Amino acid sequence: MNNTVRKIVIIGNGISGVTCARHVRKRDSSSEILIISGESDHFFSRTALMYIYMGHMKYEHTKPYEDWFWEKNRIALIRGWVTGLDYAAKALTLASGEQMAYDTLILATGSTPNAFGWPGQELKGVQGLYSLQDLEQMEETTPRIQRAVVVGGGLIGIEMAEMFRSRDIPVTFLVRERNFWDAVLPTEEAKLINRHILEHHIDLRLETELKEILADETGSVLGVVTKAGEEIACQFVGLTVGVRPNIDFLKSNNEQLSKQGQSTLELNRGILVSGFFETNIADVYAIGDCAEFRESLAPDRKNIEQVWYTGRMHGETLAYNLTSSTPASYKPGVWFNSAKFLDIEYQTYGHVPPFPLEGSDSIYWEDPNGKVAIRLVYEKESTKLLGVNALGWRLRHAFFDTAIAEGWTMEAVLSNLHKANFNPEFFDSPTKAVIAAYSQKTGVAISRKKTSFFHRIIGSRS
Ligand SMILES: Cc1cc2nc3c(=O)[nH]c(=O)nc-3n(C[C@H](O)[C@H](O)[C@H](O)COP(=O)(O)OP(=O)(O)OC[C@H]3O[C@@H](n4cnc5c(N)ncnc54)[C@H](O)[C@@H]3O)c2cc1C
Structure with missing residues (x-):
């Protein structure tokens, strides 16, 4: 890692690759930066794909x-698929046959949808x-x-529905x-x-698994069998059914390299x-959905992080490291994710396991209309x-x-909870409940703290 002039090539123009390019440029005006992507000429927001289909946005707006x-x-952009990498020669090949050299290579190739070998999945x-x-x-x-x-x-399934x-269009939603x-x-x-989901007239079938997909005489889908x-x-x-890192072309490339006796x-x-x-190869890095940490980041964190905000953090951290004499290890911080389940917004912070873990407890509150809910998970003893x-x-x-980062007790959290509210239409009611x-x-009485959140959360904590 140094800050001399060099050619940085990034494969992938998603959030991680683009963030890295932008932050390198902010800190280093001399390096050449090139982003290559096969999918699109320009960076767009993948999370907004559904809104294009639904007519809320045009592609240009994403x-x-x-x-x-x-x-x-x-920041130079090339539209094309990278098909070959020669790490010893520090060169790559595009599907068009064009070859180019790099000094630093960043793999930011994202994910690809899973398919588990169902008969008919190629139809x-x-x-x-x-x-x-x-x-x-x-x-x-x-x-x-006529029916989908x-x-x-999961998150993409409900978006598609x-x-x-x-x-x-009528939808049947199979959930295993x-x-x-x-x-x-x-x-x-x-x-x-x-x-x-049911209220939105989606035919939800729980505990239902796909067995095979049926074809008509033209090779198109005719139906499914559960x-x-x-x-x-x-x-x-x-x-x-989930995504996996998009690394198939790197696997094939490894096979070619090992036949030539080269490092893979x-x-x-x-x-x-x-x-x-x-990565294990000098001057080759990987960020975003395609990267897998060798060492666990934290007990409750996965080694592959496949969300937008972590892609951005990976890009920022690597950019800093490529342009700094004091590189820093990635600090994942408190886990956060957000999504939408139809018109219900979902946010999650820290560690909320699907089943209670030993030593922890939680309270769950749900609005009588069944449209608003919150769960707070806490350590039993310390709260x-x-x-x-x-x-x-x-x-x-x-x-x-x-x-979560500072380990507030439940009493501190609840007495300040009204300051966490971001819904303008809500005032006190969910907090009080x-x-x-x-x-x-628990039998513990809690009273609200009056200081403003913006005044400083820290000051009103205990
Ligand atoms: C429909 C959908 C909705 C989502 N919603 C959310 C959400 O609400 N919140 C959230 O946090 N996350 C969401 N995600 C996940 C989020 O979009 C991803 O985590 C994020 O886009 C990953 O960024 P990335 O930079 O790692 O890769 P990507 O965005 O996948 O970009 C990688 C790029 O590299 C290109 N590429 C790959 N291989 C090659 C090659 N050999 N040659 C040239 N180019 C190549 C790809 O074509 C792609 O353009 C959603 C994902 C999807 C699909």
Whole structure:
């Protein structure tokens, strides 16, 4: 890691690659920076793909930067797929046959949707949702769809179901688990979302697994068969059973390199990296969804982080390290994720396991209408806050980030909870009810602190 003039090549123009490029440029005006991507000419917000289909946004609106931004900041862009890498020669090859050299290579190739070898998964009308090309394919198939079947009860599955419902296309949603996304959500939250899905006229089938996909005479989808033997007629099957690091081309490349007796890139589920995003090959780094940390970051953190904000943090950290004489290891901070389950917003902070862990407890409060809920998980003995799930209640990120990082007790959290509220339409009611739920469970009375949140959270903590 040094700050001499060099050519930095980044494969992938997603949030991690682009953040890295921007931050290198901010700190280093001399290095050449080139971003290569096969998917699109410019960076766009992948999280907004559904809104393009639903007609809320045009593709142009999903680009966080104007097209002139790149030239102005001397970040060169190439549209193309990288097919070969020669780490010894520090060179790469594009599908077009073009070759180019690099001094520093950053792999930011993202994820790819899973498919588990179901019979018929290659048929026309079967697809995942990850890329712009996936969206285009969905759009192309849409006029033929009388019913869509979405397989896999997770964040992208529910988005896909909502996309079809926005066009009045009937959807059957196959979820293998007992409740929606219950490998992640505790049962109460998962059941709240089950009910919400049904209210949106989505045919939710819990504990239902796909067995095979049936074809018509043209090779298009005709229906699915579940493991229970039920046949469901449909013209589209959405496979939304999670994603995995997009490293298949790197695996094939490794095979070529090892035939030539050359060093290969160490891969596991993703590209193995240190806390500094270094791979086993000098001057080659990996960030974002495709990177897998060799060492665990923290007991409750996964070694592959597949969310937007961590991609941004990876990019920022690596940019700093590439331009600094005092590189710093990645500090993941308090886990945070947010999503939307139809029109219910979801936020999660810290560690909220789907089942209670020994030594921890939680309170769960749900609004009588079943549209707003919060769970606070805490250490039993000390009552230190460990994690939070919120549904339909937008909370101030800084409040819970600080509370978990600093180990606030439940008393400190609850007496300040009204300051965490970000929903203008809410005033006190959810806060009071949550405090009442805690007091009822523990017998501890809590009174509200009056200092303003912006006055300083820290000052009103104890
Ligand atoms: C539909 C959807 C909704 C999502 N919603 C949320 C959300 O609400 N919140 C959240 O936190 N996260 C969400 N995510 C996840 C989030 O979008 C990803 O974590 C993030 O985009 C990953 O960024 P990245 O930079 O690692 O890779 P990517 O954004 O995947 O970018 C990688 C790029 O590299 C390109 N590439 C790969 N291989 C090559 C190659 N060989 N040659 C050239 N180019 C290549 C790819 O085509 C792609 O353009 C969502 C994802 C999807 C698919």
